[in-house]
Amino acid sequence: xxxxxxxxxxxxxxxxxxxxxxxxxxxxxxxxxxxxxxxxxxxxxxxxxxxxxxxxxxxxxxxxxxxxxxxxxxxxxxxxxxxxxxxxxxxxxxxxxxxxxxxxxxxxxxxxxxxxxxxxxxxxxxxxxxxxxxxxxxxxxxxxxxxxxxxxxxxxxxxxxxxxxxxxxxxxxxxxxxxxxxxxxxxxxxxxxxxxxxxxxxxxxxxxxxxxxxxxxxxxxxxxxxxxxxxxxxxxxxxxxxxxxxxxxxxxxxxxxxxxxxxxxxxxxxxxxxxxxxxxxxxxxxxxxxxxxxxxxxxxxxxxxxxxxxxxxxxxxxxxxxxxxxxxxxxxxxxxxxxxxxxxxxxxxxxxxxxxxxxxxxxxxxxxxxxxxxxxxxxxxxxxxxxxxxxxxxxxxxxxxxxxxxxxxxxxxxxxxxxxxxxxxxxxxxxxxxxxxxxxxxxxxxxxxxxxxxxxxxxxxxxxxxxxxxxxxxxxxxxxxxxxxxxxxxxxxxxxxxxxxxxxxxxxxxxxxxxxxxxxxxxxxxxxxxxxxxxxx
Numbered sequence: 001x002x003x004x005x006x007x008x009x010x011x012x013x014x015x016x017x018x019x020x021x022x023x024x025x026x027x028x029x030x031x032x033x034x035x036x037x038x039x040x041x042x043x044x045x046x047x048x049x050x051x052x053x054x055x056x057x058x059x060x061x062x063x064x065x066x067x068x069x070x071x072x073x074x075x076x077x078x079x080x081x082x083x084x085x086x087x088x089x090x091x092x093x094x095x096x097x098x099x100x101x102x103x104x105x106x107x108x109x110x111x112x113x114x115x116x117x118x119x120x121x122x123x124x125x126x127x128x129x130x131x132x133x134x135x136x137x138x139x140x141x142x143x144x145x146x147x148x149x150x151x152x153x154x155x156x157x158x159x160x161x162x163x164x165x166x167x168x169x170x171x172x173x174x175x176x177x178x179x180x181x182x183x184x185x186x187x188x189x190x191x192x193x194x195x196x197x198x199x200x201x202x203x204x205x206x207x208x209x210x211x212x213x214x215x216x217x218x219x220x221x222x223x224x225x226x227x228x229x230x231x232x233x234x235x236x237x238x239x240x241x242x243x244x245x246x247x248x249x250x251x252x253x254x255x256x257x258x259x260x261x262x263x264x265x266x267x268x269x270x271x272x273x274x275x276x277x278x279x280x281x282x283x284x285x286x287x288x289x290x291x292x293x294x295x296x297x298x299x300x301x302x303x304x305x306x307x308x309x310x311x312x313x314x315x316x317x318x319x320x321x322x323x324x325x326x327x328x329x330x331x332x333x334x335x336x337x338x339x340x341x342x343x344x345x346x347x348x349x350x351x352x353x354x355x356x357x358x359x360x361x362x363x364x365x366x367x368x369x370x371x372x373x374x375x376x377x378x379x380x381x382x383x384x385x386x387x388x389x390x391x392x393x394x395x396x397x398x399x400x401x402x403x404x405x406x407x408x409x410x411x412x413x414x415x416x417x418x419x420x421x422x423x424x425x426x427x428x429x430x431x432x433x434x435x436x437x438x439x440x441x442x443x444x445x446x447x448x449x450x451x452x453x454x455x456x457x458x459x460x461x462x463x464x465x466x467x468x469x470x471x472x473x474x475x476x477x478x479x480x481x482x483x484x485x486x487x488x489x490x491x492x493x494x495x496x497x498x499x500x501x502x503x504x505x506x507x508x509x510x511x512x513x514x515x516x517x518x519x520x521x522x523x524x525x526x527x528x529x530x531x532x533x534x535x536x537x
Contacts, residue, residue, distance in 0.1 A: 003027045005032060018536055061089050062098075064090055068108075069108040076167055080534055087443075098157040112125070114217055115182075119216060120216070123224070131176060133225065136177045144292075146234070146397060153197075159231075222251055229453040238338050256445075261442055263442075264444060265297040267471075275418055276418075280309055290323060295322065297366065299339070354379055364393070367403030381413070392409040406419045410430050419487075421437055444501075449466065455527060456505065473497060499524060506527070
């Protein structure tokens with residue numbers, strides 16, 4: 001057992017200034033701390049005061065990182081009990097600033113870097129991980145970070161941040177999580193010429209060499225930790241779909257960008273249909289942004305319409321339209337992008353969004369493009385003209401990449417729009433009524449799906465698991481939420497949401513023979529009992 005200064009320097013064990021007099025004497029801490037003990041909540045209040053005094057989100061995020069590195073329990077207490085204030089700093093939008101400056105602000109070791117240069121030795125390198133047991137891995141190759149593009153190893157802040165949310169929201173113990181960044185180079189010329197860039201400075205490895213290397217990486221991980229759940233995060237579009245196909249039925253893994261985003265979009269559309277008194281299959285959806293998030297959302301929505309409303313998959317796909325940098329996705333394209341073929345329409349090509357909206361007459365416009373301000377006043381006004389209650393989801397983040405603000409959507413549609421955003425925005429007052437545009441945040445979904453895979457010892461993550469997650473989120477939206485325009489539960493309930501999702505997925509998996517555990521009668525209570533709580537013990 002650690003004592004004295006070494007205990008105070010152990011972020012996973014320290015109570016810092018919260019040790020009482022008896023503990024200080026027994027643990028040889030006398031004289032090493034300010035004399036008056038405080039509680040965990042008092043430490044949290046002091047930390048919040050200091051964080052609020054920082055001028056910028058970047059400064060706040062750096063300060064929060066220092067807490068994470070010095071006192072893990074305090075960090076997670078802040079994230080659990082002050083989630084609305086701390087989440088935007090612990091993750092999006094502040095994480096974008098950390099990523100952009102990662103090589104210049106690296107201070108604390110966190111996670112592992114597996115490099116192309118070390119191929120053939122990945123199993124040997126994994127043996128250097130500080131944990132004997134790892135339950136949850138979030139992995140990126142830095143190719144498509146948020147709306148920022150190819151950041152190379154600077155993308156490490158994303159898996160590190162997401163695993164923080166696994167602990168805070170789904171209760172996965174922090175000592176059993178591991179962020180991994182795959183360094184196969186970068187095509188970002190800024191970093192290739194930056195002498196302070198901390199990754200290998202060569203262009204990205206592509207093609208079969210890349211996939212062979214990923215095979216070595218995943219195989220080595222699974223040999224070291226057979227029960228681990230892996231989340232793929234922010235891979236480039238082509239690689240993301242191919243990697244999911246390569247591994248999804250062999251191991252317990254999933255892609256948050258393809259499947260997690262799709263699941264949270266479906267949850268919001270189920271809520272929107274409730275608010276309108278319609279069925280999910282009544283929606284005609286135009287996805288503005290047709291990468292992995294847009295295509296993955298269309299795939300999840302087709303499954304949901306099929307299961308919930310008995311809509312044939314082909315008919316469901318006919319209700320969905322993709323729009324990317326080249327305009328409407330049609331059958332006229334000679335080389336369709338990954339996942340586009342099922343949604344390509346036999347229509348004339350059109351690069352004008354307003355024109356497409358007038359022709360297609362969508363009920364829902366989902367923004368996953370990272371093109372800030374793309375939903376112009378005219379776009380929003382036309383959506384309001386053709387729909388009594390248009391559904392507008394500007395889901396790109398950070399805020400600067402959002403296709404529009406909730407304010408834009410409400411005022412262009414006379415307050416009739418049903419809005420969900422990707423980044424946090426304040427509530428609005430329209431004609432004296434308070435409207436609450438809650439986040440369609442993947443953090444409702446991916447921590448719970450990972451927890452279900454982990455606790456249920458599931459061999460794989462299937463589409464039905466993602467749909468259960470969507471339904472669980474939508475079921476937790478109250479009539480009061482819908483009345484104020486909110487399509488998701490308040491984020492203060494995120495741990496309850498994650499618990500319920502994990503329990504419902506495991507119960508269904510048991511019924512389908514995919515979970516072989518003997519489950520207790522109270523599965524929710526069983527899940528809750530295994531969730532980490534940030535308390536001094």
